[in-house]
Amino acid sequence: QSGLTQPASLSGSPGQSISISCTGTSSDVGSYNLVSWYQQRPGKAPQLMIYEVSERPSGISNRFSGSKSGNTASLTISGLQAEDEADYYCCSYTRSTKTFLFGGGTKLTVL
Amino acid sequence: EVQLVESGGGLVQPGGSLRLSCAASGFAFNNYAFSWVRQAPGKGLEWVSVISGSGGSTNYADSVKGRFTISRDNSKNTLYLHINSLRPEDTAVYYCARDPRGRFLELLSNFDYWGQGTLVAVSS
Numbered sequence: 001q002s003g004l005t006q007p008a009s010l011s012g013s014p015g016q017s018i019s020i021s022c023t024g025t026s027s028d029v030g031s032y033n034l035v036s037w038y039q040q041r042p043g044k045a046p047q048l049m050i051y052e053v054s055e056r057p058s059g060i061s062n063r064f065s066g067s068k069s070g071n072t073a074s075l076t077i078s079g080l081q082a083e084d085e086a087d088y089y090c091c092s093y094t095r096s097t098k099t100f101l102f103g104g105g106t107k108l109t110v111l
Numbered sequence: 112e113v114q115l116v117e118s119g120g121g122l123v124q125p126g127g128s129l130r131l132s133c134a135a136s137g138f139a140f141n142n143y144a145f146s147w148v149r150q151a152p153g154k155g156l157e158w159v160s161v162i163s164g165s166g167g168s169t170n171y172a173d174s175v176k177g178r179f180t181i182s183r184d185n186s187k188n189t190l191y192l193h194i195n196s197l198r199p200e201d202t203a204v205y206y207c208a209r210d211p212r213g214r215f216l217e218l219l220s221n222f223d224y225w226g227q228g229t230l231v232a233v234s235s
Contacts, residue, residue, distance in 0.1 A: 003155075036221035038156070045206055045228060046148075046156065051221040089156050091221065098170045098216045100146065100158035 004029065004090055004103035011109040017078040020106045022090030023071060028101055030071040034093040037066060037075045040105075041086045049088075050075060077108075085110045113137040113224045115207050120229030127197050127233070133190040133207030133226055140188040141165070144210045144219055147181060147192045149203035150228075159205070160192065164214020197233045204228040 005023040012018040022035065029035055033053045038046035048057050050066035053073060063084075065076045073092075077084055090103040119131040133145070147159040160171045160181040169181050180193040190207050208222035 034220050038222070040156075045225040046222070047225075048221060048223050051211075051223075057223065087155075091156075091158070093219050093221070095217055095219075098161065098168075098219070099172065100148075100161070100219075102148075102156045102158060105155040 004092060004101055006090060006103035006106045009107045011111055012080045013111045014080050014082065016080050017076060018080060020075045020088055022073045022103045024092055025071055028092045028094045029073055032093065032095060035068060035073040036091045038089045039086045040089065046089065080110055082110050084108060115224055115226035117205065117207055117226040117229040120205065120231045122232045122234065123197050124235050125197060125199060125233055129194045129197065129231060131192040131205055131229055135188045141185040142214055144214055144216060145190045146208050146222065148206045148208055151203040161216060163216050168216045170216065199233050201231060202233045204230050
């Protein structure tokens with residue numbers, strides 16, 4: 001069970017847009033629209049930001065959006081704000097094996 | 112209000128055992144599947160195990176299969192993780208997390224609520 005691949009770090013200036021990629025295989029990300037994204041601030045539990053590739057939970061800003069193409073999913077944050085600085089993790093559920101797989105995480109720095 | 116509160120973590124010697132608990136409130140506990148997710152110090156998230164709403168179906172990550180046992184007591188609204196043969200690499204914060212898609216493992220999707228985590232430290 002190798003993890004999903006994310007860039008280790010990304011940075012952007014306030015107001016910019018950034019995208020975080022999450023690459024899996026045809027057996028996980030590519031097979032199901034069951035990719036979710038989590039934001040984690042230091043010392044805190046993860047928070048759900050996007051589920052089922054592009055759905056946004058109630059209360060999450062519409063500056064956060066998700067998409068998928070083939071075996072790669074992406075989280076886009078538009079209009080970057082200082083409060084977006086955090087670690088971001090993608091996760092994929094594979095129904096055939098009934099397992100979840102996380103990406104290694106991306107540390108987002110807002111310059 | 113949905114609440115998940117983990118407990119049971121602590122300092123354990125290699126080879127030891129521990130039982131983690133996750134007390135749930137604010138929703139119909141037996142209607143949801145739950146997972147345990149861990150995070151080693153300074154590292155990323157790692158999914159550990161999942162259990163269906165009834166408790167009749169479970170699954171594990173390869174890294175813990177045979178040593179960890181997930182269970183639940185729906186009469187007490189509590190999720191458990193029994194950890195045996197602890198290794199230093201099991202040192203992590205352990206989170207319980209709810210899947211909003213319901214009770215069956217075939218229909219799971221994501222984690223909408225997380226507990227605050229409980230730290231397990233394995234060291235001699």
